[in-house]
Amino acid sequence: MRLKDSLPVAILFVAPVVAVLLITLSVLYGAKNISAETVWDAIIRFDDANMDHQIIMTSRLPRVIGAMLIGMFLAVSGALMQGMTRNYLASPSIMGVSDGSVFAVTMCMVFLPSTLSVSLITISLIGSAFGAALVFGIARLIPNGLSPVKLAILGTIIGLFLNGCADAIATYFQISQNLSFWYNVRLNQMDPELIKLSIPFAIVGLVLAMALSKSITVLSLGDEISAGLGQRTALVKGLTMLAVVILTGISVALAGKIAFVGLIVPHIARFLVGVDYRWIVPISGVLGGLFLAFCDILSRFVNYPFETPIGVVTALFGVPFFLYLIRTRGGGKNG
Numbered sequence: 001m002r003l004k005d006s007l008p009v010a011i012l013f014v015a016p017v018v019a020v021l022l023i024t025l026s027v028l029y030g031a032k033n034i035s036a037e038t039v040w041d042a043i044i045r046f047d048d049a050n051m052d053h054q055i056i057m058t059s060r061l062p063r064v065i066g067a068m069l070i071g072m073f074l075a076v077s078g079a080l081m082q083g084m085t086r087n088y089l090a091s092p093s094i095m096g097v098s099d100g101s102v103f104a105v106t107m108c109m110v111f112l113p114s115t116l117s118v119s120l121i122t123i124s125l126i127g128s129a130f131g132a133a134l135v136f137g138i139a140r141l142i143p144n145g146l147s148p149v150k151l152a153i154l155g156t157i158i159g160l161f162l163n164g165c166a167d168a169i170a171t172y173f174q175i176s177q178n179l180s181f182w183y184n185v186r187l188n189q190m191d192p193e194l195i196k197l198s199i200p201f202a203i204v205g206l207v208l209a210m211a212l213s214k215s216i217t218v219l220s221l222g223d224e225i226s227a228g229l230g231q232r233t234a235l236v237k238g239l240t241m242l243a244v245v246i247l248t249g250i251s252v253a254l255a256g257k258i259a260f261v262g263l264i265v266p267h268i269a270r271f272l273v274g275v276d277y278r279w280i281v282p283i284s285g286v287l288g289g290l291f292l293a294f295c296d297i298l299s300r301f302v303n304y305p306f307e308t309p310i311g312v313v314t315a316l317f318g319v320p321f322f323l324y325l326i327r328t329r330g331g332g333k334n335g
Contacts, residue, residue, distance in 0.1 A: 007272055008279045015286045019068065022293040026064035027056055029297070031305050034060075059188060066190040066254055067296045067310075068289035071261055073202065073247040075288020076209050076281055078262025079269065083216040083277050084240045088325050089152040091262035092128075092248040098259075099159035100131020101252035106166035110173045118197050125201070125249035132241055134158055149326065187255055187296055187310055198250045205246035209281050212240055216277040259311060260318025261288055267321075 027039050034052055042053040074092060081090035092098045104127020108115050115123065135155045139145035145154065215236045219226045226233050251258065265288040266280065273279040295313040302308040 008283055011272065011283055011286060015290065018290055022290060022297065023064050026293060026297050027060045030060065030300050031307070058192065062190045062192040062195060063187050064293055064296065066195055067187055067293045069195065069202065070251045070255055070258060071288040071290070071292025072285040073205070073251045074258060074261040075265035075284040076206065077244045077247045079266035079277065079280050079284040080209055080216060080240050080244050082266050083220040084237055085146070085151070086220055086222065087148040087151055089148050092244065093257060093259035093262060094152050095155040096131035096135035096158045096162065097128045097244060097248045098252055098257040099162040100129070100134065101127040101249050102257050103127055103162040103166045104130065105252065106170055109175055110169055117191070117194050121198055121201060121250060121253045124253035125245055128245040128249040128252070131162060132245060188307070190255060194254055198254060201246055201250050205243050205250070208239060208243040212236060212243065213277040213281045216240065217275065220275065220277065258292070258314060260314045260322070261292055264318055264321050265291055
């Protein structure tokens with residue numbers, strides 16, 4: 001068996017071990033370090049009156065689980081977008097998908113302040129669809145607007161516009177403090193109930209992504225080749241964007257906008273396993289979850305004992321990677 005063929009299986013085999021290690025480190029270390037014995041006691045004999053037990057079960061465990069899920073969702077979304085558009089620069093945070101969710105959540109907090117958590121997820125999904133439709137709709141009206149660099153620039157501009165509008169509205173209605181969670185991405189404020197509510201949506205998005213993975217491989221060869229092979233290109237693209245909207249919308253509803261995960265991880269997965277999206281999609285999901293959990297742990301020690309926003313940590317990896325892609329592959333196609 002060739003290395004490229006055996007590597008995906010090896011990654012999937014090793015990933016659970018790494019995940020357990022990251023979960024352990026995330027629960028043990030932070031502004032207050034907690035002993036392994038206390039963690040074990042909290043799991044098997046939870047004491048509601050014990051503050052350490054409360055921190056473990058209501059903050060640190062939901063935090064690392066949420067980080068892994070969000071990393072998975074964003075990485076899978078990025079892989080789908082890069083394969084569908086054949087654009088090395090495509091990702092939810094650059095193509096306006098995440099920004100549309102943030103905008104929709106802001107509107108919800110202003111005009112529907114008593115919205116339930118499950119409704120918040122739905123509104124975030126609608127916002128993701130709005131952001132994506134806006135970016136790709138305008139791109140089609142611009143000459144060569146779907147080229148990698150132009151699409152990335154357009155997505156960034158529209159994202160800044162949506163974020164600016166959301167910020168202005170939040171300031172005008174004096175709810176900026178309530179919305180700071182979505183802008184600053186505080187994983188330590190992860191809502192365990194919201195995580196539970198997001199699971200059904202996540203299952204739909206991930207199953208759809210895996211079901212489309214073979215078609216994305218064909219689509220990444222180009223629309224003409226895809227159509228020549230009998231594939232219904234428009235339907236595949238529509239379902240792919242639906243999966244992206246679902247997964248990105250959940251991510252924003254859980255923790256706000258987190259950049260660069262959906263950009264970096266699919267490239268790493270593609271480098272490791274080749275061009276078959278039947279492997280790229282699941283490997284991206286696995287690596288994305290581990291990557292964001294690692295970044296979250298790192299954020300606690302960059303400026304210890306104070307926490308650094310997770311967006312700053314992901315940017316430390318993402319910005320150089322983004323500039324590298326623009327320099328080396330900005331004018332090319334993916335696939």
